[in-house]
Structure formats: structure tokens, C-alpha cells
Amino acid sequence: MSPRITLATAARVLTQLRHDPRTIALMLVVPSLLMTLLWWIYDGGVVFDRIGPALLAIFPFLVMFLVTSIATLRERTSGTLERLLSMPTGKLDFLLGYALAFGAVALLQALITATVALGLLDLDTAGPSWLLIAVAVFDALLGVALGLFVSAFASTEFQVVQFMPALIVPQFLLCGLLVPRDQLPAVLETISDVLPLSYAVDAMSEVQANTDPQVWGQIGVVVAFSVALLALGAATLRRRTP
Amino acid sequence: MMNFAVRIRGLRVVRGPVTVLDDFDLDIRRGSLTGLLGPSGSGKSTLMRAIVGVQKVAGGTVEVLGRPAGAKDLRDRVGYVTQAPSVYADLTVRQNLRYYARVLGAPMSDVDRAIEQVDLGSRADHLVGRLSGGQESRVSLATALLGTPEVLVLDEPTVGLDPVLRVQLWELFHRLAENGVTLLVSSHVMDEAERCERLVLLRDGALLADDTLPGLLTRTGAADAEGAFLELVEKAEREASS
Numbered sequence: 001m002s003p004r005i006t007l008a009t010a011a012r013v014l015t016q017l018r019h020d021p022r023t024i025a026l027m028l029v030v031p032s033l034l035m036t037l038l039w040w041i042y043d044g045g046v047v048f049d050r051i052g053p054a055l056l057a058i059f060p061f062l063v064m065f066l067v068t069s070i071a072t073l074r075e076r077t078s079g080t081l082e083r084l085l086s087m088p089t090g091k092l093d094f095l096l097g098y099a100l101a102f103g104a105v106a107l108l109q110a111l112i113t114a115t116v117a118l119g120l121l122d123l124d125t126a127g128p129s130w131l132l133i134a135v136a137v138f139d140a141l142l143g144v145a146l147g148l149f150v151s152a153f154a155s156t157e158f159q160v161v162q163f164m165p166a167l168i169v170p171q172f173l174l175c176g177l178l179v180p181r182d183q184l185p186a187v188l189e190t191i192s193d194v195l196p197l198s199y200a201v202d203a204m205s206e207v208q209a210n211t212d213p214q215v216w217g218q219i220g221v222v223v224a225f226s227v228a229l230l231a232l233g234a235a236t237l238r239r240r241t242p
Numbered sequence: 243m244m245n246f247a248v249r250i251r252g253l254r255v256v257r258g259p260v261t262v263l264d265d266f267d268l269d270i271r272r273g274s275l276t277g278l279l280g281p282s283g284s285g286k287s288t289l290m291r292a293i294v295g296v297q298k299v300a301g302g303t304v305e306v307l308g309r310p311a312g313a314k315d316l317r318d319r320v321g322y323v324t325q326a327p328s329v330y331a332d333l334t335v336r337q338n339l340r341y342y343a344r345v346l347g348a349p350m351s352d353v354d355r356a357i358e359q360v361d362l363g364s365r366a367d368h369l370v371g372r373l374s375g376g377q378e379s380r381v382s383l384a385t386a387l388l389g390t391p392e393v394l395v396l397d398e399p400t401v402g403l404d405p406v407l408r409v410q411l412w413e414l415f416h417r418l419a420e421n422g423v424t425l426l427v428s429s430h431v432m433d434e435a436e437r438c439e440r441l442v443l444l445r446d447g448a449l450l451a452d453d454t455l456p457g458l459l460t461r462t463g464a465a466d467a468e469g470a471f472l473e474l475v476e477k478a479e480r481e482a483s484s
């Protein structure tokens with residue numbers, strides 16, 4: 001791998017995004033609007049305080065999963081990936097280029113959503129707000145990694161979008177947002193123990209509830225999942241194809 | 243041995259149920275301009291992919307510049323243009339080329355030079371997605387001209403281009419060959435044969451002829467490349483049925 005190619009790839013992905021202002025606007029504004037909707041539904045009460053941080057974890061994961069899986073699927077089908085791999089591009093250059101670019105967008109998204117939630121909607125958290133943003137960025141990277149991996153198993157954009165209900169919604173249902181994880185049926189609790197989003201939401205709840213939150217363990221699990229998915233994603237990038 | 247840019251021995255490629263190439267041999271001299279002709283489905287693209295090193299092969303050897311095809315140190319020495327333009331539709335012509343130049347480690351001055359070589363100067367800052375099909379494939383061709391490739395593998399680079407531009411591009415290919423670049427150019431249009439110093443005719447994955455155009459015409463008694471090709475096909479079928 002080479003830092004030159006990794007950075008060039010990240011810059012190229014961001015330039016592509018810059019030509020698509022509508023997508024940028026949707027990525028940056030929609031999470032804040034949904035957060036506001038949630039605040040309205042629960043009248044800004046304690047339920048909002050409990051669920052709000054979890055949503056801050058789920059948005060970047062979901063949004064980055066969608067954009068990354070479709071962007072990489074396009075690279076695979078348009079021949080640009082094949083061309084890049086026939087050039088000096090390393091597989092990691094490609095993967096990390098995407099992770100860097102979308103990670104930067106995720107940081108911006110998390111900053112905006114957190115500012116709206118904490119500043120305007122009076123979301124009440126005991127822990128420091130920068131930790132909320134840090135967890136959100138790691139979740140975004142998890143979404144990028146999952147999207148890169150999943151794009152290998154889809155041959156059309158229709159298929160890629162169907163992976164969202166298949167892979168994201170179960171994690172959403174089991175992450176502790178609807179029912180606390182320790183109150184789930186035993187089998188489901190065990191399943192939720194091996195799903196990365198559970199740890200992301202746990203980390204957010206910890207920041208919400210404690211003045212001195214201990215979240216590095218959970219963040220470590222999220223990062224480990226991301227690294228494993230990136231490695232699996234690298235294995236699906238083939239220089240030689242049939 | 244180093245006089246050969248490409249050396250293929252016993253190449254066998256199987257794609258799904260079809261054996262595309264079987265026991266295929268070919269040598270290409272350095273600094274030569276070889277035309278690869280044949281009807282669509284004859285195995286031209288597969289052969290080119292094998293030379294670039296992006297095709298999974300079932301047997302045989304492909305050597306490029308004395309190294310196994312696709313070797314790491316060949317990746318900035320072999321330029322490859324696929325039939326479908328592999329460029330980013332949501333970037334401008336210049337942004338595409340700047341990105342690929344960075345990946346190749348080519349100087350940025352190459353970008354404007356390559357844009358001029360394919361006659362897209364007036365479109366340099368247009369989005370590729372807004373260009374015509376012929377212009378888009380020229381962007382793809384310009385990418386292969388970045389840096390200092392020693393071997394250029396061009397899959398139908400002149401398809402869909404107007405006659406004036408086709409003549410210009412063939413002049414460019416000749417200039418490159420005179421400067422020592424080895425070119426392998428495929429086409430299914432037989433009248434492009436007269437522009438190549440050497441012709442390789444493929445049919446159903448088999449080498450039908452490997453000769454100069456005058457040699458081919460003398461051997462078959464045909465008036466042009468198309469006639470020679472038809473004559474060779476008939477002869478092959480007569481031999482197969484007798």
C-alpha cells in the first residue's frame with residue numbers, strides 16, 4: 001500500500017461527492033431532522049434522553065453502509081476497480097481511501113447531529129459530548145467496512161439496497177433500543193452479543209448515563225469488527241477475475 | 243528474449259462452460275504495432291485481459307517484458323484500456339486524469355498532454371457523464387497514455403469515433419510505436435487492419451493468421467483484409483470438414 005494512492009483515492013471519493021450536493025445535503029441534514037422528529041414524538045422527555053444517543057450511533061452506521069456499498073458496487077461494475085487494481089493500487093489503498101473519505105463525512109455528520117441534539121433539543125447526557133461524537137465516527141467506519149464487504153455479494157444496486165433490511169434492521173431491533181438487551185429472550189440476547197451495533201449503542205448509553213463513562217472496551221469491539229470486515233472486504237477484491 | 247514485449251505459450255482460458263482460448267501461442271516484438279482482429283466473441287478481450295494480468299487463466303504462461311503478466315513491477319509499465327470506458331462519470335475529464343496520474347505516480351503535466359493527445363482540450367472541465375460515448379471512451383484512452391507505459395493494450399479504442407478522429411488516433415499509435423512503445427490494438431472493424439504493421443486474426447479462440455497485411459493478401463488472393471479474413475475462415479472450415 002502507498003500513502004500517496006490512499007490519499008489520492010480519499011480525495012477522489014470526496015470530489016465525486018462534491019459533484020453531488022443533493023446527497024451531501026441528505027447525509028448531513030436528515031439525521032438532525034429525524035432527531036428533531038424523535039424529540040417531538042416524546043416531547044423532549046426522558047425517553048428522548050435514553051433513545052437519542054442510540055440514534056446518534058445508528059445514523060452514521062446506516063448512512064455510511066448505504067453510500068459505501070453502492071459506491072463500491074459501482075466501482076466493481078464500471079470497470080474502474082479492475083483498472084485501479086491493474087495499476088499500482090493496493091487493495092488497502094482502495095479500502096482505506098474510502099474509509100478516510102466517508103469517515104470525514106461521518107465526522108461532519110456527527111458534529112451537526114450532536115450539535116442539534118445537545119444544543120437545540122437539550123438532549124441530556126452525563127458524559128462528555130465529544131465522546132458521543134467519537135463513538136458516532138467509529139460507527140460510521142463500521143458502516144463503511146460492512147458496505148465494502150457486502151458490495152462483493154451484490155451484482156446490482158437493487159440487491160445492495162436489500163442488504164439493508166437483511167443486515168442492518170436485525171441489528172437495530174436487537175441493539176437494546178427497543179428492549180434493553182438483558183431483558184431479551186436468552187437466545188436473542190446471545191445473538192445481540194455478537195452484533196457490532198449492540199456495542200455501539202451500549203457505548204452511547206454509557207456516555208448518556210455516567211459522568212465518567214468507560215467506553216473504550218465497547219469502542220474496541222466496534223473497531224475490531226471494522227478491521228475484520230475490511231480484511232474480509234480485501235479478500236473479495238480480486239486482481240484476476242474469471 | 244528481451245526483444246519480445248509479450249510472450250505467450252500454451253495459454254488456456256476457461257470462462258464458465260466455454261473454453262475461450264486453448265493452447266494459444268503468441269509473440270509480440272517490442273516497439274511494434276499489432277492489430278488483433280476477429281469477430282466479437284472470438285477471444286480478443288480475453289487474450290488482452292490475460293496479457294494485462296486481470297484474467298484468471300487455466301494454464302500456460304504469459305510473459306510481459308520478461309516478467310509474469312500482472313506482476314507488481316509491471317503495473318505502471320503496462321497501460322490497459324477496456325472496451326467499456328472505465329472512468330468516473332461524476333468527475334470531470336481533468337479530475338479523472340489527475341486521479342489516475344496520482345495513482346500511477348506520473349507527473350501532473352502528463353494530464354494536459356494526454357487530454358490534448360485524445361483531442362479533448364475543449365472538454366477538460368466537463369463532467370464525463372455529460373460527454374458523448376465516443377468522448378467518454380477517449381477519456382479512458384487518455385488514462386492509458388499517462389506516465390510512460392512500455393506496453394499499451396487497447397481493446398477497441400476507436401469504436402464509435404468519427405473517421406477524422408480515428409485517423410488521428412492511429413497516427414498517435416504509430417508515433418508511440420516509433421518511440422519504442424509496444425501496442426496491441428483490437429478491433430472488429432477489418433478496415434482498421436491496414437493501419438497495423440502486423441495482424442493477428444482470431445476466430446473462436448484460435449489463431450487464424452499472424453502476418454502482415456501484404457503477406458495476408460498475397461496468401462489468400464483477396465483484395466482487402468475483410469476478404470482475406472473470410473477466405474481464411476472458409477479454408478479453416480473446409481479443412482475441418484474434410
